[in-house]
Amino acid sequence: MKITFLGTGTSQGIPVIGSKHPVCLSENSKDKRLRVSVLISWENYNFVIDCGPDFRQQMLKNPITKLDGILFTHEHSDHTAGIDDIRPYFFRQGDIPIYAHKRVIDALKVRFDYIFADENRYPGAPSVQIHEVKNNNSIKLGDTLVVPIEVNHNRLQVFGYRFKNFAYLTDVKTVAPQEISKLKGVKVLVVNALREEPHHSHFNLEEALAFVKLINPEKAYFTHISHYLGFHDEVQKKLPKNVYLAYDNLTITV
Numbered sequence: 265m266k267i268t269f270l271g272t273g274t275s276q277g278i279p280v281i282g283s284k285h286p287v288c289l290s291e292n293s294k295d296k297r298l299r300v301s302v303l304i305s306w307e308n309y310n311f312v313i314d315c316g317p318d319f320r321q322q323m324l325k326n327p328i329t330k331l332d333g334i335l336f337t338h339e340h341s342d343h344t345a346g347i348d349d350i351r352p353y354f355f356r357q358g359d360i361p362i363y364a365h366k367r368v369i370d371a372l373k374v375r376f377d378y379i380f381a382d383e384n385r386y387p388g389a390p391s392v393q394i395h396e397v398k399n400n401n402s403i404k405l406g407d408t409l410v411v412p413i414e415v416n417h418n419r420l421q422v423f424g425y426r427f428k429n430f431a432y433l434t435d436v437k438t439v440a441p442q443e444i445s446k447l448k449g450v451k452v453l454v455v456n457a458l459r460e461e462p463h464h465s466h467f468n469l470e471e472a473l474a475f476v477k478l479i480n481p482e483k484a485y486f487t488h489i490s491h492y493l494g495f496h497d498e499v500q501k502k503l504p505k506n507v508y509l510a511y512d513n514l515t516i517t518v
Contacts, residue, residue, distance in 0.1 A: 265306040265430060267452075269514045270322035273297025274458060274490040275342040277318070287491035294496040294511040298322060299342045300434055300488045302454070304427060309406045311335060313425060313432055319346025325513060333361035333405065335397075337434055338422040339371040347376055347390075354390035361393040363403060365423060369394055397423055413446050415439045418465035426450060430518040434488045436475075437465050444478065452518045453481040454510065456488035469493065476507055485510040 271277075278297040279288035287295055299316035303326060310328045312319075313335045331353040337343055350360050364372070373380045378389045385391070397403060403410040403425075413424035417435040424433035429451040433439075436456055447453070457472035466488065467475060476484040487510045493499055500509050 265304065265427065265518045267430065267454075267516045267518060268303040268305070268326050269485075269487065269510045269512060270301040270303055270312070270326060271298035271316065271318055272487045272489055272510045272512055272514075273299055274488055275299065275340070276490075278489075278491045280491060283491065285491050287493075287495055290495060292496060294509075295491075296512065297489060298512055300456075301343075302432055302487075303328070304430075304432075306408070307406070309408075311405060313337065314343040314434075315346045315350065316342045317345040320349040323349070330357065331360060333363060333395075335403075335410075335423075335425055336362065336364035336368050336372075337424065338365070338417060338420060339368045340435070343435075344368075344372060344375075347372065347379065350392075351388070351390045359391045359393045361395060363395045363397050365398075365421065366396050367421070369396060399423075411446055413439075414443050420465075428518070430454075431481075435465070436467055437463075439475070447479050450479060451482045452516070453479055453484045454487055455484065457486035457493065457509075458488060459490050459492035460494075461492065469499075473504070473507065476504075482506065483508065485514075485516070 277299055298318035301314045304311045309332050311333050315334050354360055378386050397412050399414045411426040415422050415436045416438045422435050431447055431450045432454045434456045455472055456467050457469050458466040460469050462468050484507045496509055
């Protein structure tokens with residue numbers, strides 16, 4: 265299974281528009297982060313988790329000719345705003361499967377009503393196949409069972425996803441014990457680490473490290489990173505030997 269980090273930044277990305285923060289002015293490519301998303305590929309399957317406003321740019325940088333589906337974590341704009349850019353895949357393949365909590369599907373229907381319209385559809389609009397994700401119900405994607413992991417983004421329910429020995433969690437602040445048990449034995453864990461200072465709806469660095477210690481994977485990668493965390497290379501030097509800052513276009517094999 266190949267994992268490609270399409271984007272590893274927070275909702276504003278890095279650099280932040282107009283910011284003079286040193287990280288935003290960095291020339292290091294690892295300090296330039298698009299909105300958070302990953303591509304998961306195995307055999308002939310390609311699935312994306314989240315489809316934010318940088319989706320088109322991400323797909324041009326990491327081209328795939330077939331998209332088998334999109335799994336949404338939650339409805340915030342940095343995770344959903346790129347859904348219109350699935351059109352090239354729709355034109356080649358037909359309806360694109362999407363997987364999300366019912367609340368997220370309802371939000372998408374309001375914001376992107378032209379995509380979900382049953383009648384009088386605009387001829388250039390993409391179309392989707394809707395699959396509702398429910399907690400404690402695994403999802404069959406190709407030949408793989410995917411386990412939803414329910415977490416809290418402050419008070420908002422968010423889904424993470426476990427693909428065999430790989431788990432991807434973003435926008436996490438708290439996780440209930442019964443959901444932590446679903447991560448037992450995972451070898452590679454991806455989780456958000458926003459900054460060093462506490463935040464009301466995201467793990468900060470200390471919380472992310474504690475969560476990694478609790479789950480105890482072989483390797484962990486941090487994502488959904490803001491410029492306030494610091495320069496990539498400097499932060500990486502401070503992390504445990506099995507914990508890494510992810511960066512845009514990093515590819516790993518699980």
